[in-house]
Amino acid sequence: MRRHASLGLLGRLLLILLLTIGVEFGASTLLYERASELSLREDEAHRLAEHLVVSRKILNEWPQAQRDRIARELQTDRYRIGWSANQPDHSAFRPQLGSMQGQIVSWEPDLARSALRLRLPALQQDGSTVLGDLRLTDGSWMTFQMRDVTSAFNPSYDRILRALLPAILLAVLSTLLIRSTLRPLRVLIRASREVGIGQRAPIAEEGSAEIRSLIHAFNEMQDRIHELIEGRTQALAAVGHDLRTPLARLQLRLEGVRDGELRAELGEDVAEMSEMLGSLLAFFGGQNDPEKSALTDLAVLVATAVDNAADRGMDATYDGPDHLEMRVRASAIRRAVSNLIENALHYGDRAVVRIESDDAAVRIVVEDDGPGIPEARMRDVLTPFVRLDEARARNTKGMGLGLAIVANAVEAEGGALTLTNRAAGGLAATIALPLPR
Incomplete structure (x- = not known):
C-alpha cells in the first residue's frame, strides 16, 4: 500500500478545532478593537470631565474614613462614584476606550496626571455603560460609572446579528470539514453491510492515515471472505458432482435386487440421500x-x-x-x-x-x-x-x-x-x- 503524508484523523480534527478557535479569536479581537474606537458626544464628554474633576477635588479634601459616604452622596442617576484604597483590578480582558479618554482629557487636561482609565463592562461592547477610575493625590483610587451613554456604537439587532455571524459561519465550516473528513467512514459502513453478498467491491483508499489503513484492512478481509465463499461453493459443487455418480450407480444396481421390499427400502434411502445432496447444493450455491x-x-x-x-x-x-x-x-x-x-x-x-x-x-x-x-x-x-x-x-x-x-x-x-x-x-x-x- 502506498504511503501518504497525513495528519491523521486526530490531527485533522485538531486542525479544524484550531482553525475555529483562530477565526473566533480574530473576530473577537476585531470587535474589541472596534470598541476601543467608541467616542462620546461633545456635550457628554464635557459633562463627564467636569463631574470627574469636581468629584476628585471633593474626595481629595475629605479623610479616607469619610470618602465612601461622600462618594455615595456624589452619585446621580447617570453617574456612580466609588472609592477604593487599592488600585482596581484590570486583569480581566476588557477593551480600553482610548477615543473616549482622549475626549475627556482634551476638556480637562489635568485628568491626564491622574492615571485616568476608561473601559467597558465585561460581555458588553455597545458602549451604553462606561466604567473608569483615576488616582487621588494620596494614592487611593476613585472609581466611576456612567450609564445611558450615547456613543457611535449603539446597540441594535443588526449589530447583534453581525456579532453572531462569525460563530454561525464557523459552525457551518466546521460541520462541512468534519463531514468531509468522515465521508470515507460512511462509505466503509455501507460497504460492510454488503460483505459476502454478491460480487466483491473494493473501496477506494482515501482519507486520513487511520481511515486509509482501516479501508485497506477491510478490502483484504473482503477478498478473503469472498475467496472462502467461492472456494466453499466450488468444493461443494465438485463433491456434489462426484456423489451423484455413485448414487446413480446405486440406483441402477437396485434394479437387480430381487427382494421387492428390500429394493423399495433401499430406493427410498437413495432418494433421501439425493434430496439431501440437492438441498446442500441449493443452500450453499444459492448465494452465488x-x-x-x-x-x-x-x-x-x-x-x-x-x-x-x-x-x-x-x-x-x-x-x-x-x-x-x-x-x-x-x-x-x-x-x-x-x-x-x-x-x-x-x-x-x-x-x-x-x-x-x-x-x-x-x-x-x-x-x-x-x-x-x-x-x-x-x-x-x-x-x-x-x-x-x-x-x-x-x-x-x-x-x-x-x-x-x-x-x-x-x-x-x-x-x-x-x-x-x-x-x-x-x-x-x-x-x-x-x-x-
Whole structure:
C-alpha cells in the first residue's frame, strides 16, 4: 500500500478545532478593537470631565474614613462614584476606550496626571455603560460609572446579528470539514453491510492515515471472505458432482435386487440421500447463483408447482390470478414455492396456495392444516440445519434446509419470508416480493 503524508484523523480534527478557535479569536479581537474606537458626544464628554474633576477635588479634601459616604452622596442617576484604597483590578480582558479618554482629557487636561482609565463592562461592547477610575493625590483610587451613554456604537439587532455571524459561519465550516473528513467512514459502513453478498467491491483508499489503513484492512478481509465463499461453493459443487455418480450407480444396481421390499427400502434411502445432496447444493450455491432476473409469469409458475404436487396425489389447490408478470429469478422462486408446498403437505394433509397483490408487493401465501410452530421457535426454523422435533414429525427428508433456502431466495429478490400460525390451525408461510416503484 502506498504511503501518504497525513495528519491523521486526530490531527485533522485538531486542525479544524484550531482553525475555529483562530477565526473566533480574530473576530473577537476585531470587535474589541472596534470598541476601543467608541467616542462620546461633545456635550457628554464635557459633562463627564467636569463631574470627574469636581468629584476628585471633593474626595481629595475629605479623610479616607469619610470618602465612601461622600462618594455615595456624589452619585446621580447617570453617574456612580466609588472609592477604593487599592488600585482596581484590570486583569480581566476588557477593551480600553482610548477615543473616549482622549475626549475627556482634551476638556480637562489635568485628568491626564491622574492615571485616568476608561473601559467597558465585561460581555458588553455597545458602549451604553462606561466604567473608569483615576488616582487621588494620596494614592487611593476613585472609581466611576456612567450609564445611558450615547456613543457611535449603539446597540441594535443588526449589530447583534453581525456579532453572531462569525460563530454561525464557523459552525457551518466546521460541520462541512468534519463531514468531509468522515465521508470515507460512511462509505466503509455501507460497504460492510454488503460483505459476502454478491460480487466483491473494493473501496477506494482515501482519507486520513487511520481511515486509509482501516479501508485497506477491510478490502483484504473482503477478498478473503469472498475467496472462502467461492472456494466453499466450488468444493461443494465438485463433491456434489462426484456423489451423484455413485448414487446413480446405486440406483441402477437396485434394479437387480430381487427382494421387492428390500429394493423399495433401499430406493427410498437413495432418494433421501439425493434430496439431501440437492438441498446442500441449493443452500450453499444459492448465494452465488448466476441466474439473472427476468420477466416471469408468477401465477403460471406457482400454479404449475401446485399441479405437480396434485399430480402426485397430494391435496394441493391454487387460488389466484391466471397471469401475473413480474421480474424475478424464476428458478430460485420456483424452488422456494415448491419447498413451501412440500413442507405444508408433509406436516399437514392439504395445502392451499394463494397469490395476493397490492400497489406495494405481491404475496404468495402457502397454508397448511398441520400442528403449526411454537411462537418462541419461529425464528429458529429459518436457521440452517435446525429441526423442531417437538413440534413436527421426525420422519423429515432433507437436512432442515428447506425454509433457509426459501428465505435466501426471497431475500435475493429484496423480499421477505414470514411465518404465522393460523387461528384455525396450521401454518401460513408468506413470500412478499416488492413491486418496483
